[in-house]
Amino acid sequence: MQKITCEQLIEKAVALLNDGTVSCVLGWKKGEFDYDITPALFETEEELKNEFVWNDFCRANFSKYLISKTAKCEGKILVFLKPCDTYSFNQLLTEHRFDREKVYAVGIPCEGMADIDKIKAICGDGICKIECGEKIAVSTIYTDEPTLIDAKDVLAERCINCKSKKHVAYDELIGEDGDVIDSGRFDEVAKLEAMTPDERFAFWQNELSRCIRCNACRDVCPACTCEKCVFNNPKSGVENKSPANSFEEQMFHIIRAFHVAGRCTDCGECSRVCPQNIPLHLLNRKFIKDMNEFYGEYQAGAEVGSRAPLVNYTTEDLEPGEVFDRGNKDA
Amino acid sequence: MQMKEYKPLIVAFCCNWCSYAGADLAGNNRLNYPADVKIIRVPCSCRVNPMFILRAFQKGADGVIICGCHPGDCHYTSGNYYTRRRMAALFSMLDFLGIERERTRVEWVSAAEGAKFAATMNDFAEKVAALGENKRLEDLRCKK
Amino acid sequence: MRKCSINAIDSVFAKIAESLALYLPVDGSDGKATYKKWENGVKWSNALNTVKSPKEFFFPQTEDMMEFKTSGKNIEIIDTREETEDFVIFGVRACDVRSFDILDRVFLTMPVDSYYASKREHSIIVSVACTKPSETCFCKAFGIDPAVPKGDVTVWKTETEIFFESNTAKGADLLSKIADLTEECDNAPVEEQKEKINKIMAKLPLADLKTEAFGGGKTEQYFDHPAWAELSESCLGCGTCTFVCPTCQCYDIKDFNTGNGVIRFRCWDSCMYSEFTRMAHGNNRLSQKERFR
């Protein structure tokens, strides 16, 4: 359950809208179902009161939307940012992707978001109503009584491994700020690293072979903000629309991960939107883990203007041939 | 397709100032290395885009090696330092995906190191040959 | 109508697979179902639907069309089409079966798409009636009966038994192959099943969805409706919806240089992409709203 209520946020948004601080509000609104909350732009008090939603399903990271919305909107935009979203927010500022002056950022604490697949695994299909209170109450057409689920049991993977409850950017904070968390987010990567190359190859073949190249991972990614992606640009030499074979499946994901390496804040949106449940965040986390180990801790988006590891160097860096000796070094 | 004796195809990206000159020196000194090593000249090792490496594997290369000036000697002062980080990250990622480590390498070869160039190529070709054909990053369409 | 025990289904699969390639939905490591070729040990998924629709059997995501080979300055064109053998797609839902009709309308009317046609001809579709539709289902609105799916053979699944009924000669042929493993039966349990499904269908959140407002020239009046702007507001412009859609059939034709020649292939394309239908003058749908619409 979220500590901040939806009413608190609406009240804040209405106040800022009415006193002229902002001219529109980037927030969440209910989609077709109670669990598919979508990002939306609100311009009036009425819209906010009728449609604004804040609950355990407000998963979308708004940072990337700011690029197009700030360009479009007259005046300032109010945006609500969960702690993890603020890292993307800063990273985009580092890359000059939107005008900070046009944004009024309100940080809101987050207790983690629910994963609908995990809910369905508990109470089955046919969900007709979800109410988020102390517990998440799920009603389906197949059951008479709603199933009560503890939000902690159905947390999304990225929220279980939440890296920070601390907001790194905001104009105003609602509720209390948290701390950076020493999460186990690299455990899964380490597990894979411990496998044999054959096992890893088999693992990734199984995962990546499901890719349908819908580009959802790329299009939702706050680090993927190219005017034109190399995979859409015939001149790049790697352009393709669908993975013709395992090479192209690997190619797309290697290049994409490489392009966001050092810039990825580990927001986890890529894995969230993947219709095939490919654990894409593991590729990004591998890069983050490596760079932390090779070049010192670095969290993209922790501060505006920081220099990412791949656009930096020291004369003492380890050699590419040494990256595999890490295990031995510690010994 | 007729069975041929397997010979690894190796693409070597060499920076213009050190390693390409090192390769020339290997030639001047008549130091042999396999003809399967084909050199592409780039201004600096930092010009090598990971896309080029994947492209080489796609089109049939069995190994890719990048040669640049020794750290500290880059003609452009810092190019090879970026290469070092980029390739460390990329190679580690390829390994993470289960691609054989021995297929990719970075080696620093100065203009005076003709012998090192030849020895490196011999060694690399041998290691790649031991792995056999590149299967994990292959594009079957290119092998018809 | 014929039936077998639910426990006998694997032997039915084995029997079919003896003479025909058999594909059916199988649960993957991620908990989502995908069509896979049956072999010993492969289990039929209980999932309502696969992520990727079975349209892929006839209209694959990428499909080689021809190949060009050059020798010197001559060019040779090679037909890469291979003769397709008969195959069975087992466990197709009513909605997906209906989608084949829509694809047929595109690919099998003149000019007939021979790539699609040959695969379609060689397919034997075994549909399965729904038992537990999801809240997202709205097939009734499109006149699809999830209790009585079409296809060469229709299958109903109860707690204990599987019922088979052939709808076409191809279907009858298939059933005759498994005649030893099934027995003739009356259709009472199936009727009961159908009724159960219909009751569930009425309870679905989208049960009241109507399509009367669309069709004919009626859509034109919605062209400038503000809802488009609102709905497309959060659209990322990815291709997920079109790629999982059983009826989307847009494709792009591209060339791939293998080094030894050029493969001309087609691949799925999505109207959500900014590059879609780009022409010499530019693009005719400039905003995500227009593409979304």
Next chain:
Amino acid sequence: MQRIGVFVCWCGSNIAGTVDVQAVSEALKNEPGVVYSTNYQYMCSQAGQDMIKNAVKEHNLTGIVVCSCSPRMHEATFRKTAAAAGLNPYMVEIANIREQCSWVHKEMPIGTEKAIILGKAAIAKVNLNTPLIPGESPVTKRALVIGGGIAGIQTALDIADAGFPVDIVEKQPTIGGKMAQLDKTFPTLDCAACILTPKMVDVAQNDKIRIFSYSEVAEVGGFVGNFDVKIKRRARYVKEDVCTGCGACVEKCPMKKVPNEFNLGMDNRTAIYIPFAQAVPKVATIDPNHCNMLKNGKCGLCAKVCAAGAIDYKQQDEIIEEKYGAIVVATGFNPISMDKFDEYAYNQSKDVITSLEFERLTNAAGPTAGKLLRPSDHKHPHTIVFVQCVGSRCAACAEKGKEYCSKICCMYTAKHAMLTRDKYPDTEVYVFYIDVRTPGKNFDEFYRRAVEEYGVHYIKGMVGKVVPEGDKLKVQASDLLDNKQLHIDADLVVLAAAIEPDKSARPLATMLTASMDTNDFFTEAHPKLRPVESPTAGVFLSGTCQGPKDIPETVSQAGAAASKVIGLLAKDKLTGNPCVANSDELMCNGCSSCQRVCPYGAISYIDKEFRMPDRTTKIRRVASVNPAVCQGCGACTVACPSGAMDLKGFANEQIMAEVDAICK
């Protein structure tokens, strides 16, 4: 589509011995774009070049592939040939079938097969080549020298001598730098002032040279040939053009207790001061931190006594903007702080001093008028211990000292020891060293004289501790050669402190986008072949800002830097390397990754207006490469995720075409 001519060279038997050149030229005939293919004995000969020129005309060639020796040998030759035939020189590609083929492979079939593939790769590249035209930019014929020590002085004089105007920016009130503080110079023992001050006067009198003393560089824009520099002239509260340097104000100034920087705080000066008698410009400067008039508005004595009326208490800092074609960095060095070296009791005893302080103590113009007296009690020291490598070669404790060798200490310590023994034969002099390093003309002879003729006690070993006790300094040390502990009661301990670049160098490097090493020394464009140039075009290095140096080295480097500057300023226009990076503004999203990796500061960002397909306009921040500054390394092209940044002559498409051709 290109019309490519392929020219396969035999190089006598160098190539033809292992490569079937006929087969190569035949095989390449059918490659896409090739309209003509031939082979010849020596392509680089006049006859061979004529063959190429004729073929260009006869077959209307648009591109040329020469299969021959390394492009490092003859690329320039064939480019000239192409230009002579009316082709753009960058439409030529070389397939290296000698050094990288015929000379390293022994069997003809293998060599031939590889030569064909290398030829195909070159053809694939030429198919995508576009004519490149080097950019031109005008040159502002004025140089800026930052730092007015001996390095800056020499550089400025040499440049001015060639007829170009030069400005020197010096942050102290006078030029002269560290050399002005020295007494004698090794190995000739001539007096520093006698050789430096005439040069300072030359500078002052040279009408091509302007001195901005008491000034700093505030901002640098532009690029090679066209730098825009803002110089901040700090208010010295004295009108420089009016002051005659008579010194009346200094005499009358009541504020006499200001530590004198020039003598390293070993005596005092007044609030209004002239650093030393030979200062250039010889004008007074008011120290605002100590002047009563400026602090409290009380006093005004100096204005009263100034006959010239040069005092101006209302003077403000002033910003001067000037254009320069070249910039020379000569920011020099400082001895490191001794705060972290408690073991030598530097902060406990006045009689533990640094070598530079020792220079002042022995200098006739110093606080003791050249008499060697202990700072504490002004007594003549009888036992002096010199400690070398204090903070130098300090690899083990990098946070304390420097890893590098400061280079000059061995020689000046030998000088100090020798001069002490010469003037005061009753003094015992000990020198503790790790190694004595004396490479240099007449250096080792000098050092040996100190040991052999002057009887200086050189002891290999480090001083462990210096403890002040009474009026003595107890020096505990080890003698590594005799393997014993030594205890010396010294009257004076002199520390040869490591030297480090001046603190102003780091921010200056940022302004200049010139790179530095981890020790804050400026990096050379090439450590061996371009030692006085910074990687940033138009920025040159003079003196110790590049690394520790003695005076002769500094002066020769200063001259070298000057000659580089003169070479640059002598040109009316700069012709660039056309193989530079280029940003596709339509694709660039302004993320700045390229800017972060550019070692030359060649990339800047501009707000550009774009016409959108729907006829609206949008202003976007995009990268813009200055072709005059870009050196064409390509680091930016890989940093750019969208592929907007590409390198002319080595474009993504071109390299991938080569990869494709090789991997067939």
